[in-house]
Amino acid sequence: MPTLVMISKKAHEGPSPRETWVRRVFVIGYVALTIAMFANPRFELAGTTFTVPRLFWTVGLPLLPIGIVIAGFYPWRKVCPLAFWGEQGRRLDRLVKARSDGKTDDAEGKGKGAKAKPAKPGPQRRMPKWAEAWYPMIALGVLWLALAGRLVLTNGDGIALGILLVALGLTAALVNWRYTGKTWCNFICPVSIVERIYTEPNSLRLEHNSQCTTCTACKKNCPDIDQENSYWKDVEEKAKRMAYYSFPGLVLGFYTYFWLRAGDWEAYFGGGWTNQPITRELLTGPGLFFAPWLPAWAAAPLSLAAFMLASFAIFVGIERVLAKVWADEELRRHRVFTLAAFTAFNLFYLFAGAPTLRKLEYGPRVLAFAVPLIATMFLVKRWKRSRKDFVEERTAKQLLKKWKFKDAPPDDPAGVFAYLKAKESSEEQQLAVYRESVREAHADGVVTKAELQLLELLRSQLGISDGQHRKIVEELQTDTTQVLSVERELQLEGYRRALTEAMLGNAGEHEFRRLRREYNIDKPTHEKIATELRGEHSPMLERVREGLARITELRRDYLIPLAPLRASGTFELALFVLERMQQRALERVLEALPLTVGKGSDAELVRAAAAALSQPDVERREQALRDLSGKIADDFHRTLTEVVREPKPASSATPDEQAFHAAIERMLAHGDPHLRAGAIQAIGHLQLQAFAGKLAGLLGDEEPLVRETAIYASLRAPTLLQPAQLEALLRDEEPQIRRAAREAIEALADPGSIAQANPVRVVEGRTLPPIPDDAFSALATADKLLFLRCVPLFHELDPEDLHEICDIARERTVAMQGTICEQGDVSDDLYVLISGTASVMLAQRDSEVATLGPGDVVGELAAIDQSPRSATVRPKAGPVRMLEIRGNDFRKRVVQRKDVAPKLMATLSRRLRETLAKVR
Numbered sequence: 001m002p003t004l005v006m007i008s009k010k011a012h013e014g015p016s017p018r019e020t021w022v023r024r025v026f027v028i029g030y031v032a033l034t035i036a037m038f039a040n041p042r043f044e045l046a047g048t049t050f051t052v053p054r055l056f057w058t059v060g061l062p063l064l065p066i067g068i069v070i071a072g073f074y075p076w077r078k079v080c081p082l083a084f085w086g087e088q089g090r091r092l093d094r095l096v097k098a099r100s101d102g103k104t105d106d107a108e109g110k111g112k113g114a115k116a117k118p119a120k121p122g123p124q125r126r127m128p129k130w131a132e133a134w135y136p137m138i139a140l141g142v143l144w145l146a147l148a149g150r151l152v153l154t155n156g157d158g159i160a161l162g163i164l165l166v167a168l169g170l171t172a173a174l175v176n177w178r179y180t181g182k183t184w185c186n187f188i189c190p191v192s193i194v195e196r197i198y199t200e201p202n203s204l205r206l207e208h209n210s211q212c213t214t215c216t217a218c219k220k221n222c223p224d225i226d227q228e229n230s231y232w233k234d235v236e237e238k239a240k241r242m243a244y245y246s247f248p249g250l251v252l253g254f255y256t257y258f259w260l261r262a263g264d265w266e267a268y269f270g271g272g273w274t275n276q277p278i279t280r281e282l283l284t285g286p287g288l289f290f291a292p293w294l295p296a297w298a299a300a301p302l303s304l305a306a307f308m309l310a311s312f313a314i315f316v317g318i319e320r321v322l323a324k325v326w327a328d329e330e331l332r333r334h335r336v337f338t339l340a341a342f343t344a345f346n347l348f349y350l351f352a353g354a355p356t357l358r359k360l361e362y363g364p365r366v367l368a369f370a371v372p373l374i375a376t377m378f379l380v381k382r383w384k385r386s387r388k389d390f391v392e393e394r395t396a397k398q399l400l401k402k403w404k405f406k407d408a409p410p411d412d413p414a415g416v417f418a419y420l421k422a423k424e425s426s427e428e429q430q431l432a433v434y435r436e437s438v439r440e441a442h443a444d445g446v447v448t449k450a451e452l453q454l455l456e457l458l459r460s461q462l463g464i465s466d467g468q469h470r471k472i473v474e475e476l477q478t479d480t481t482q483v484l485s486v487e488r489e490l491q492l493e494g495y496r497r498a499l500t501e502a503m504l505g506n507a508g509e510h511e512f513r514r515l516r517r518e519y520n521i522d523k524p525t526h527e528k529i530a531t532e533l534r535g536e537h538s539p540m541l542e543r544v545r546e547g548l549a550r551i552t553e554l555r556r557d558y559l560i561p562l563a564p565l566r567a568s569g570t571f572e573l574a575l576f577v578l579e580r581m582q583q584r585a586l587e588r589v590l591e592a593l594p595l596t597v598g599k600g601s602d603a604e605l606v607r608a609a610a611a612a613l614s615q616p617d618v619e620r621r622e623q624a625l626r627d628l629s630g631k632i633a634d635d636f637h638r639t640l641t642e643v644v645r646e647p648k649p650a651s652s653a654t655p656d657e658q659a660f661h662a663a664i665e666r667m668l669a670h671g672d673p674h675l676r677a678g679a680i681q682a683i684g685h686l687q688l689q690a691f692a693g694k695l696a697g698l699l700g701d702e703e704p705l706v707r708e709t710a711i712y713a714s715l716r717a718p719t720l721l722q723p724a725q726l727e728a729l730l731r732d733e734e735p736q737i738r739r740a741a742r743e744a745i746e747a748l749a750d751p752g753s754i755a756q757a758n759p760v761r762v763v764e765g766r767t768l769p770p771i772p773d774d775a776f777s778a779l780a781t782a783d784k785l786l787f788l789r790c791v792p793l794f795h796e797l798d799p800e801d802l803h804e805i806c807d808i809a810r811e812r813t814v815a816m817q818g819t820i821c822e823q824g825d826v827s828d829d830l831y832v833l834i835s836g837t838a839s840v841m842l843a844q845r846d847s848e849v850a851t852l853g854p855g856d857v858v859g860e861l862a863a864i865d866q867s868p869r870s871a872t873v874r875p876k877a878g879p880v881r882m883l884e885i886r887g888n889d890f891r892k893r894v895v896q897r898k899d900v901a902p903k904l905m906a907t908l909s910r911r912l913r914e915t916l917a918k919v920r
């Protein structure tokens with residue numbers, strides 16, 4: 001039964017850390033092997049002389065096809081060392097063109113006399129059309145030449161083999177330099193035919209795809225974006241048929257040639273060929289034992305070609321015979337491809353590695369067992385597959401993306417369609433689902449208009465009649481939106497995104513040229529996209545509009561109704577989350593604002609004013625607002641003025657119960673779990689009985705943070721929940737929730753024992769969350785988050801980042817006689833005090849130099865630079881409860897994150913400046 005694993009097409013996943021490591025090992029192995037080839041050491045083992053070529057041909061190479069089949073197409077494409085050298089071609093391109101651009105810029109700067117030759121990126125960097133049509137035969141042709149070359153040149157000569165490995169790497173780099181993308185892998189690499197024929201239509205394991213970070217649309221029906229889509233689109237191509245049917249013959253022909261030349265199978269199985277250096281005799285000697293007049297250099301390629309021809313003829317014959325059984329040409333072709341792959345795989349392992357394996361006692365037996373097993377598994381999986389299955393599976397995945405039901409989705413297409421049929425009851429709804437699925441499958445490149453009848457299963461499940469189906473297909477045909485190829489769409493989408501970023505960063509022509517080359521975009525396309533991005537209906541303007549609308553909504557629905565309760569601290573978490581949302585929306589607006597004004601002096605003025613609006617200096621902000629007046633739309637200016645002047649709406653009015661209850665309702669239904677948790681905290685602190693029912697429902701929330709906060713709220717307001725309502729959480733998958741539920745149930749059983757909710761505390765201007773209820777042995781994540789926010793180092797971080805730190809923060813209590821840290825110790829852990837006080841002592845003075853209290857932090861610098869402790873810190877008047885964060889975890893999970901590091905560095909340098917100012 002097919003499992004609906006989502007394979008990302010639009011989002012580039014990149015190699016996983018494990019794949020990166022494997023690739024490093026492979027590349028180092030490739031280099032080491034090449035060096036070893038040139039050194040050509042020999043050693044004796046069990047009476048056999050081993051050379052590097054012998055190990056390469058009889059141990060390394062035989063592992064390749066089986067490794068690719070087991071690992072899968074995408075993982076292999078991400079770790080292949082040859083693909084790595086190909087990527088270096090793209091890097092080389094960037095390097096060389098960056099230099100030539102520099103010269104171009106210089107030349108442009110020198111005026112008319114200077115000769116500038118601008119680079120011309122564009123469609124000419126794609127392989128020609130004939131290569132697109134014949135790519136399987138190109139790769140097979142290269143493999144044929146390489147194998148013929150092996151037979152008469154490189155088989156047993158270390159140096160020749162070393163040169164071959166270097167040449168392959170260099171060619172891969174040069175091809176991708178000239179043609180962009182993965183042209184080498186897709187059109188020329190001799191291994192590509194092997195990796196495709198053995199893993200199509202999709203691998204044994206489903207993995208994330210191997211598409212490039214920057215797609216240049218180098219290949220039509222790119223297999224790195226979607227292997228199976230590529231397979232079905234090409235399945236009836238002439239060149240593919242020729243290549244796949246000829247391939248088993250090439251495999252058999254290669255090994256048989258040893259016999260054809262020597263007249264004896266021992267010529268191959270004896271393994272002597274692995275130690276045979278290049279000689280005139282090897283190249284020009286008798287090529288066939290029965291026709292010694294034909295030199296080997298001609299006999300080898302001719303023999304291979306003859307085997308390929310014979311193989312092609314056999315499989316064409318099989319195809320013709322099967323025509324009587326399966327009328328569907330596509331299905332027939334697919335199944336004969338499957339047979340060809342199965343035959344080639346087994347033939348290969350009949351010979352590959354045998355010269356060395358037969359020296360091992362169990363070698364041949366292991367191979368004889370493993371190879372047919374894997375080949376048969378693949379045969380069965382592949383045989384049953386059809387394009388219809390593929391289309392249905394993809395359509396089901398499209399539907400799963402929009403799954404809006406509480407039940408877990410079924411894991412096969414038929415189940416998904418049947419579920420939808422049961423749920424979407426009205427005919428109109430069923431039709432809408434079908435129309436949407438058809439449109440998306442078509443836009444995704446999965447089906448062409450002519451192939452839409454493949455959605456037969458979906459049609460019958462949703463009860464769509466033929467007439468309705470025809471009408472939808474007609475709509476699609478009259479749809480004027482041009483559907484681009486998946487690759488072109490990916491290329492343009494990537495370019496649009498990169499260009500937007502570049503424009504937001506105020507990039508110049510030089511950067512645009514670099515991007516054009518990187519994405520292989522011609523100038524007219526660039527101009528079109530740039531105009532779209534700047535114009536009247538530009539996405540930038542849309543971004544500003546959306547951002548300001550979001551700010552207005554946040555203020556109207558939440559920040560203003562909650563303002564009268566700000567001082568109580570009960571909405572501390574909720575307000576923190578809401579203000580960060582507002583800040584992020586404002587940042588996005590200010591980023592895009594200059595691009596809505598077009599080019600010229602106005603754009604410069606708006607750019608400068610937008611930058612000044614995020615400055616702390618009030619006068620600069622006011623001046624910026626004055627500068628923007630008349631330059632941007634009035635309603636934009638009004639909202640900006642409001643939010644810039646008063647980011648935290650203040651209110652002297654008494655709370656409007658109806659308004660803040662409505663705000664809580666909205667927060668509880670919000671998609672952000674931090675906001676839901678913030679609302680629950682407030683319900684607990686304010687003991688809002690009206691929300692008891694809602695709170696009970698949130699015990700089943702999908703986010704652990706929300707479930708946990710609801711349990712803690714149950715003790716702050718013991719009348720809101722009953723112990724029985726918490727019982728289901730005793731079996732929760734999260735251990736901290738099981739623990740909290742147990743402690744809450746015990747405490748609720750004896751309400752008299754529950755301590756009064758602690759008041760919100762304000763320490764030196766910072767609002768700290770209440771000390772945890774005694775009934776709980778650990779702080780709630782939401783409280784940890786608020787404590788961490790009090791730490792100046794973390795003050796700029798977003799709730800999501802703080803949540804990540806909460807996950808690595810461990811709670812600890814240090815007894816009165818204990819030590820938090822000792823001066824001179826090398827430790828990089830960081831502590832945040834929750835309750836109690838601590839003395840900071842210097843050995844030089846032997847006296848207390850400072851007292852720390854709740855919300856204070858110990859070791860924030862050491863966590864980053866791992867310097868020894870500069871003071872001793874001990875509890876002062878009783879035990880100290882604190883959060884401990886391991887320096888190593890902190891650096892790995894937080895400091896090294898690209899989006900967080902700049903905020904941390906900005907806070908650190910600001911604190912350093914403040915300290916220096918104090919010293920002065």
Ligand code: SF4
Binds near residue numbers: 214216219222224487
């Ligand atoms: S089409 Fe795009 S994703 Fe596919 S190999 Fe070429 S550049 Fe990479």
